[in-house]
Amino acid sequence: MxxxxxxxxxxxxxxxxxxxxxxxxxxxxxxxxxxxxxxxxxxxxxxxxxxxxxxxxxxxxxxxxxxxxxxxxxxxxxxxxxxxxxxxxxxxxxxxxxxxxxxxxxxxxxxxxxxxxxxxxxxxxxxxxxxxxxxxxxxxxxxxxxxxxxxxxxxxxxxxxxxxxxxxxxxxxxxxxxxxxSRAPSRERIDLAALNPLRPLRWVFSVKSVLPIVFLFLIFSATGEAYGTCWALWGSETFQGNGLWIGLSLGAFGVCQTFAQAVLPGPAVRRFGERGAILVGVAGVCLALTVMAFATEGWMIFAIMPVFALGGIGVPALQSLATRQVDENQQGQFQGVLASAVSLASIISPLAFSSIYFVVRAQWPGAIWLSVVVVYALGGLLVLGLRLTKPVAASVAS
CATH class of the missing domain: 1.20.1250.20 (MFS general substrate transporter like domains)
Structure with a gap:
């Protein structure tokens, strides 16, 4: 073991x-x-x-x-x-x-x-x-x-x-x-219908109350993809950063995010509640991204990393909130739907944010981060409008 x-x-x-x-x-x-x-x-x-x-x-x-x-x-x-x-x-x-x-x-x-x-x-x-x-x-x-x-x-x-x-x-x-x-091979035949990647998404439309939660996961996953798509491009063109600077800045981002996700979600949820913790995370990220958009020196990016880290409390709080929107018998299926939403965001977001960067890079590369702020703000509005329900049961879409 x-x-x-x-x-x-x-x-x-x-x-x-x-x-x-x-x-x-x-x-x-x-x-x-x-x-x-x-x-x-x-x-x-x-x-x-x-x-x-x-x-x-x-x-x-x-x-x-x-x-x-x-x-x-x-x-x-x-x-x-x-x-x-x-x-x-x-x-x-x-x-x-x-x-x-x-x-x-x-x-x-x-x-x-x-x-x-x-x-x-x-x-x-x-x-x-x-x-x-x-x-x-x-x-x-x-x-x-x-x-x-x-x-x-x-x-x-x-x-x-x-x-x-x-x-x-x-x-x-x-x-x-x-x-x-770790697992003995099975003699059962593979259900070919279960291999359809769109199948889990059909279930969402049978449980309308979870649609806002799924959209929130889609939004937050999409914003996360913007960093991997645009960070290195923006850093090299805004600050003429070499590979070491870009690597250090991404590493600092990773350190702060890891620390925040390991330490802060529990205390934040106890103090602000799940909805409040999500909004605090959105506010921290939006503030940090706005500073990045207007930054003129590379050191500024490292200075705002603690504020950026507040975003690390948002997704764990959302995950906790999401698990209470369906009953225990549907948790696995619900998590599959959320995983599909994350995958769809990973397809759509890089194409969208890279296209935006293509348009803004000549005049103002930092404007890419303001576009991410807009998407985060839409997510914040959706959080404010959430009507949370008790867990509901629904038949599995087949």
Whole structure:
């Protein structure tokens, strides 16, 4: 048991480091490949392509992990991630970059399968504690990744992608040689209808009271995608920041967010209630984004990180509020709907925010953050208008 936990937690850290490595340097790679300065549309399209493949294929891989066992699906996923980074490291043209991201999205089951694996080996009374550690491991990796990527990218543009491929190769070897299977293969046939990624969304329209909650998750997920899409572009063009500056700023953002989500949600909910805690989080993020929009010096971004961190209390408070809107028998289905909303946001948001950045970058790159403020403000208005209900039962949409 301890060996399996160590392998899973190590795999999560290495996976998060690999993801974070590429953020500071991806704009520079695209500029090098396509020989153009404005690469925002390409970043948005690459991010959306990954999300589309993930949205379509995640149900298939999840069902396969129930049928074939967790280990083989996890190994396929890790191998796909390593191939993706090798494509990015050595791609001489644009189509190979897109092919790499498509492969990564196709095989992006490592986090979900790792979660299922952890559930398999953990007694119910210890799951909350271990899932907390699980999230902490990802946070640690995502703090290290951007900083390391910025440093490596300043030495050689392709080096962060080589490092990410090596990390995923280590992940693959660790899982192959050390990780035992946690679930015996099933002989039951896979329900092909359950693989439809749009199926969970049909249930929303049978329980109208949860629609505002789903829209809130969609809004907050969409705003979160703006950072990964535009941060590196904005930092390099506003402050002429190198890879190290971008990596450090993303790392500082990760540290503050991790701390806020680990420490602040409980006290905030006790003091302000769930609705109030969400609004405090929205207000903190909007204030920080407004400062970012008008910032003229790089140090200002680090100065506002504590305010930015207040946003970390919003989503946990929303998650807590959301769980009380349906009865216990529908929690799994409701969480599936919310996961689908997050996936849809990951498809739509990068395309939208990269297009906005394409329009504003020449005159005022920081205006991108005001567009994010507008979306957050819409979410805040929706929170104020929520009519919370007692848990309701509804038939499963088939």
């Amino acid at each position: 301890k060996k399996s936990l160590i392998v899973i937690f190590t795999a999560i850290v290495l996976d998060a480091v690999g993801i974070g490595l590429i953020f500071p340097i991806l704009p520079s790679l695209l500029k090098d490949v396509i020989h153009a300065d404005n690469v925002a549309p390409y970043i948005g399209t690459m991010t959306a392509l990954y999300a589309v493949m993930q949205f379509i294929c995640a149900p298939v891989l999840g069902a396969l992990s129930d049928r074939l066992g967790r280990r083989p699906v996890l190994l396929i996923s890790l191998a796909g991630a390593a191939v993706n980074y090798l494509f990015l490291a050595f791609a001489p043209n644009l189509w190979m970059l897109f092919a790499g991201r498509a492969i990564a999205g196709l095989t992006s089951a490592n986090m979900s399968v790792a979660t299922a694996y952890l559930t398999d080996i953990t007694p119910e009374d210890k799951r909350a504690q271990r899932f907390g550690l699980f999230n902490a491991m990802f946070g640690i990796g995502f703090i290290i990744g951007p900083v390391l990527g910025g440093v490596l990218g300043d030495h050689w543009l392709r080096l962060p992608f080589v490092a990410a491929a090596v990390l995923n190769g280590c992940n693959l070897a660790l899982a192959y040689f050390v990780l035992p299977e």
